Every structure is written in structure tokens, then in C-alpha cells.
Amino acid sequence: MxxxxxxxxxxxxxxxxxxxxxxxxxxxxxxxxxxxxxxxKYVPIWNAQIAFKDFRAIAGVSGSEWIGLENFxxxxxxxxxWSLIRNTVMYSVGKILISLPLSIxxxxxxxxxxxxxxxxxxxxxxxxxxxxSWVIMYGILLTLLAPGDGVFNDIVKLFGGHxxxxxxxxSTFPWVVLISDAWKEMGWSAIIFIAALMGIDVSLFEAAVVxxxxxxxxVRYITLPSIMPVIVTVLILxxxxxxxxxxxxxxxxxxxxxxxxxxxxxxxxxxxxLLDFKFSLATAVGLFKGVFGxxxxxxxxxxxxxxxxxxxx
Amino acid sequence: MGRTKEKQHRRKVRLTTADxxxxxxVDVFMVFILIAILIPLWSTVTLSFRPIDFIGSNLRGMFLPxxxxxxxxxxGLFANDGFLSAFANSFKILVGGxxxxxxxxxxxxxxxxxxxxPGRRIINMIVIIPYVFNxxxxxxxxxxxxxxxxxSLPAVxxxxxxxxxxxIIMRQFxxxxxxxLKESARIDGCTELQVMFRIILPLSKAIVMTxxxxxxxxxxxxxxxxMLYLNDSYLNPLPIFLRNILIGSGMNENLEVTAFAExxxxxxxxxxxxxxxxxxxxxxxxxxxxxxxxxxxxxVKG
Numbered sequence: 132m133x134x135x136x137x138x139x140x141x142x143x144x145x146x147x148x149x150x151x152x153x154x155x156x157x158x159x160x161x162x163x164x165x166x167x168x169x170x171x172k173y174v175p176i177w178n179a180q181i182a183f184k185d186f187r188a189i190a191g192v193s194g195s196e197w198i199g200l201e202n203f204x205x206x207x208x209x210x211x212x213w214s215l216i217r218n219t220v221m222y223s224v225g226k227i228l229i230s231l232p233l234s235i236x237x238x239x240x241x242x243x244x245x246x247x248x249x250x251x252x253x254x255x256x257x258x259x260x261x262x263x264s265w266v267i268m269y270g271i272l273l274t275l276l277a278p279g280d281g282v283f284n285d286i287v288k289l290f291g292g293h294x295x296x297x298x299x300x301x302s303t304f305p306w307v308v309l310i311s312d313a314w315k316e317m318g319w320s321a322i323i324f325i326a327a328l329m330g331i332d333v334s335l336f337e338a339a340v341v342x343x344x345x346x347x348x349x350v351r352y353i354t355l356p357s358i359m360p361v362i363v364t365v366l367i368l369x370x371x372x373x374x375x376x377x378x379x380x381x382x383x384x385x386x387x388x389x390x391x392x393x394x395x396x397x398x399x400x401x402x403x404x405l406l407d408f409k410f411s412l413a414t415a416v417g418l419f420k421g422v423f424g425x426x427x428x429x430x431x432x433x434x435x436x437x438x439x440x441x442x443x444x
Numbered sequence: 445m446g447r448t449k450e451k452q453h454r455r456k457v458r459l460t461t462a463d464x465x466x467x468x469x470v471d472v473f474m475v476f477i478l479i480a481i482l483i484p485l486w487s488t489v490t491l492s493f494r495p496i497d498f499i500g501s502n503l504r505g506m507f508l509p510x511x512x513x514x515x516x517x518x519x520g521l522f523a524n525d526g527f528l529s530a531f532a533n534s535f536k537i538l539v540g541g542x543x544x545x546x547x548x549x550x551x552x553x554x555x556x557x558x559x560x561x562p563g564r565r566i567i568n569m570i571v572i573i574p575y576v577f578n579x580x581x582x583x584x585x586x587x588x589x590x591x592x593x594x595x596s597l598p599a600v601x602x603x604x605x606x607x608x609x610x611x612i613i614m615r616q617f618x619x620x621x622x623x624x625l626k627e628s629a630r631i632d633g634c635t636e637l638q639v640m641f642r643i644i645l646p647l648s649k650a651i652v653m654t655x656x657x658x659x660x661x662x663x664x665x666x667x668x669x670x671m672l673y674l675n676d677s678y679l680n681p682l683p684i685f686l687r688n689i690l691i692g693s694g695m696n697e698n699l700e701v702t703a704f705a706e707x708x709x710x711x712x713x714x715x716x717x718x719x720x721x722x723x724x725x726x727x728x729x730x731x732x733x734x735x736x737x738x739x740x741x742x743x744v745k746g
Contacts, residue, residue: 154560165567270716274714277710410586
């Protein structure tokens with residue numbers, strides 16, 4: 132300890148200095164994006180302290196009075212707490228249950244299809260809805276589901292049934308949400324599986340054919356096992372975002388008649404905060420969701436890293 | 445796609461009944477998917493061309509022959525100031541947003557891709573933490589309010605000007621460029637900045653296009669930020685205009701007088717839907733060209 136400086140450490144230090152000097156221009160390059168990050172991503176985190184305060188616009192974020200966990204208590208004790216959690220989880224799990232098998236099936240069908248034109252057309256059209264916004268989707272759904280002259284109610288009437296107002300009926304609304312999401316995102320989610328299928332070693336199939344395997348057996352024993360790691364990864368990463376049930380979609384489709392089955396955490400936060408101006412309560416709920424979501428994402432990422440050595444960051 | 449040709453050839457040699465059944469089921473499934481995708485799109489497109497004197501349901505309207513279609517709904521829309529200004533606003537948001545987003549995202553992604561950079565891990569943490577820890581919409585709203593952006597178009601695109609997800613995808617692409625290229629450029633006397641502008645960026649046109657188009661889609665489709673931050677109706681972008689039309693509150697008198705008399709109200713709604721979607725549909729083949737190459741899967745595949 133009393134000796135002169137360790138020569139290795141000195142060398143390391145001067146090397147570091149040299150490296151920093153060499154990368155000067157890179158730091159300058161990083162300057163603007165980092166300032167952006169501080170303002171647009173970190174100031175909101177700082178602002179989130181109003182979850183523990185009684186926020187008043189005049190006093191501002193720092194000037195408002197601390198009230199501890201009062202906002203959280205109000206949320207946890209309220210009757211809508213469990214219904215919000217239930218709806219949120221119901222929609223995200225429901226979307227996984229419907230979309231994931233559908234997109235896997237679609238990917239396998241696209242891969243196995245022996246008609247090049249059909250394959251090309253389906254592949255192109257299936258990705259398209261992903262690029263339409265939920266406002267546009269709402270317009271399309273109105274054409275399909277309107278109680279007066281919507282396409283679906285025409286079919287219902289054709290079979291002698293009574294027209295249903297799909298979007299404001301509590302028993303049909305969840306299905307509209309789940310199926311419209313599947314319609315919109317199915318093709319897009321299939322991309323990753325198609326990429327995985329393209330990576331399968333063709334010699335496996337050749338060997339199977341030599342051994343006399345049927346198409347069914349090839350799918351069952353080669354195709355599915357080969358893309359299993361990707362399926363597991365996608366599933367885990369989706370579970371990590373289970374608290375994001377799709378604000379844009381629900382917000383566009385729901386109405387007060389279906390709040391009981393349609394309201395999710397994000398839509399509730401929006402109404403409390405920006406329509407009723409209960410900024411602190413809404414922020415507390417958003418923060419609760421943020422912390423919980425962070426734990427889930429980190430866990431999911433760790434798990435997928437362990438199981439299939441692929442992770443998001 | 446070479447594999448399929450080979451597969452077909454192989455199947456000609458030996459095709460059992462089970463294989464036949466399999467192929468038929470695959471084809472039936474594909475056709476089913478095709479129809480399921482087309483019906484909603486087709487019913488909306490045909491509705492937008494519905495003439496005023498058409499009597500019958502949307503289902504029947506889907507089979508109306510094209511020579512009986514009417515373009516009155518579009519004429520009404522294009523004569524409407526609200527629609528034209530919404531279209532212009534959406535365009536301004538798109539151009540401003542994409543420019544801002546690329547100017548910020550490319551350097552950030554490049555910085556994160558320089559493996560030898562001292563402090564890279566810290567910068568990486570700065571980028572990742574807000575991505576994982578999302579505090580929600582109210583704190584972000586307060587920020588935009590505090591810096592005085594409310595009721596200005598930048599309020600719509602600035603909060604989303606760097607999407608960390610896009611940034612990670614781009615970084616992954618930069619990392620994939622062979623080290624030797626950068627090393628040899630350095631040996632030839634390039635500075636770090638020159639390496640980026642002369643070596644890396646010219647090789648990255650595809651990823652810059654892809655990410656640019658992704659930003660373009662997100663800004664064009666953005667409804668949420670516009671709803672939050674814009675109060676004056678003359679600032680409304682297309683998604684807000686469309687939503688107002690759809691829920692029936694935005695039928696300003698101008699539009700009603702000019703268009704309502706000549707085409708059914710639902711046709712105007714459908715025409716607005718179509719006009720909002722059309723730029724994305726036009727841009728779509730360009731986007732598709734890139735994402736099917738698998739450029740975007742880098743970040744997920746690890």
C-alpha cells in the first residue's frame with residue numbers, strides 16, 4: 132500500500148485517457164441524443180414523484196406537498212382496482228392465446244404452401260394491417276359491426292337473428308378486442324416464425340423424405356421442434372409486457388356502456404389524470420404499473436436469456 | 445425460396461395420400477386467411493364508393509359493380525377545409541418527426557455500437573432504463589406542458605423522436621458490420637467521425653430507410669399525442685379528424701352541406717378511413733422490401 136503506484140495501473144490509466152481522447156468526436160456525437168434523453172425520458176421520471184404528493188398545478192412538481200402513500204392506498208382500496216387488473220391481464224393473455232397459435236399456424240402454412248402465387252399474396256396482405264392505426268381499424272370495424280347495416284349483422288339477420296351492437300355489448304366487446312387484434316397483428320407476429328423456419332437445415336427434410344416421412348410427420352417432428360426455442364422466447368417476452376393490454380385499441384373501441392369489461396389500467400389512468408385532473412392519483416397508478424412492468428420485463432428477459440440465449444437487451 | 449421448388453420436384457416423385465391431404469389443408473387455410481383479411485378491407489373500400497341512391501346493406505354493397513360506384517364522398521372530402529388542413533398537419537408532423545428522429549437516432553445508435561468506447565456501458569444504461577421503466581402518460585404530459593409545447597405540432601413528434609426499440613435495432617445492424625472495415629479505415633487515418641460518415645452510413649442505407657419508414661408510420665398514425673397536446677382544431681392531424689368524423693362529432697357544417705346531400709354519411713366515414721390509410725398502403729411495399737429480409741429481427745434474435 133505504501134509503495135509507489137502500481138505501474139500496471141498507471142499504464143491502464145494513461146491508456147484509458149488515450150482512448151477517451153481518441154473517441155472525442157463520438158462523445159460529441161452522443162451529446163444531443165443524451166440531452167434529448169435527459170429532457171424527454173428522465174424529466175418524466177423525476178415528475179413521477181407527484182405520485183407521492185398532492186399535486187397542485189400552481190405549486191408545480193417540486194412545490195407540491197408530500198402525502199406519502201395516500202394515492203396508492205386510495206387506488207388499492209378502491210373497488211375498481213381488481214376489475215382493472217383483471218381486464219388488463221384478460222386482454223393481454225387472451226391476445227397471446229389467440230394470436231400466438233394463429234401466427235405460428237400462418238407461418239407454417241406460408242412455409243409449406245406449394246403454390247407460389249397464393250403464398251406471395253397471403254404473405255403480402257397479412258402484414259399490411261399492422262401498419263393501419265387503430266383509428267382506421269375503428270372505421271373498418273364500424274363497417275363490419277354497425278348494428279344497422281354492418282356486414283356481420285346482415286349475416287346475422289340473414290339467418291333470422293336479431294342484430295347485435297357488438298361494440299357496446301359487454302358480452303361481445305371483449306371478443307371484438309381480441310379478434311380485431313388477431314386480425315391486425317397475426318401476419319406481423321408470424322414474421323419472426325417465418326424467419327426461424329427459413330433457418331431450418333433442408334437436409335433434415337431430405338433425410339425425412341428418404342426415411343418415408345409424410346408431410347404431417349415432417350411438421351410434427353422437424354418443423355415444430357426446430358422453431359420451439361423461438362416460440363418460447365416470443366411467449367416469454369410477451370408475458371413481460373402483460374400489463375400493456377393495448378391502450379390505443381381499447382381507447383378507440385370502448386364506450387361508457389362497456390367500461391366494466393373494457394377498462395384497462397392505461398385507459399383508466401388517462402381518464403383520471405387528463406379528464407378528471409387527478410394527476411397524482413393517475414401518476415401513482417401509472418408508477419405502480421411501471422414498477423411492476425419493469426420487474427416483469429427484467430425477469431422475462433433474464434428467463435429467455437437462460438432458456439434460449441436470446442434477449443432483448 | 446429455392447427450397448420450395450426443390451420440394452415440389454421431390455413431391456412429384458413420391459406423393460402419398462397423406463401428403464395430398466396435407467397440401468389441401470394448407471391451401472384451404474391460406475385461402476381462408478386471404479378471405480378473412482380481404483373482407484374487412486373490401487367492405488370499407490366499397491362503402492366509400494357507395495352512391496346515395498343505393499338501397500341495401502353493406503353486405504350487398506360489397507358486390508356492387510364498379511361502374512355503379514360514386515366518388516361523391518371523396519369530392520366532398522377534398523372540398524372540405526377541415527380534411528385538407530388535417531392532411532397538411534399530418535404531413536408536417538411526418539416530415540418534422542422523421543427528420544428529428546433520424547438526426548437523433550442514428551448518432552445514438554452509432555455511439556452505442558462503438559465497442560471500444562470508454563463509458564459505453566453507462567450510455568447504454570441511460571438509454572435502457574427509461575425503456576424498461578415506463579412511468580406513464582401523466583409525468584410526460586406535465587413535461588410537455590412545462591416546456592411550453594402544448595398546442596404546437598412538435599409536441600406530437602418530439603416525445604417519440606427516439607424510440608429506444610428502433611435505436612436498438614439500428615445499433616444491432618451497426619454492430620454487425622465487420623470490424624475489419626472500421627479498423628482498416630482507422631489505419632488509413634480516418635477519425636472516428638469519418639469512420640461513421642464514410643464507412644458505416646453508406647453501408648447502412650437499408651436500415652436507415654427501414655427505421656425512417658417505421659418512424660414515418662408511427663408519426664402518421666399517431667393519435668394519442670395529438671389528442672393529448674393539441675387543443676385547437678386547426679392543428680388537428682388526420683387521425684383526430686378521422687376519429688371526430690367516425691364518432692359523429694366532427695361533422696362540421698361545411699362537410700355536411702357539401703357532401704352529406706350527395707353521398708351517404710357512412711360513405712364519407714369510409715372515404716376518410718381510406719384516405720387516412722392510403723399513404724401507408726402506398727409506402728407499404730417499400731417497407732415490406734426491407735422487413736422481410738429479416739433486418740429487423742436482429743435485436744430479438746440476440
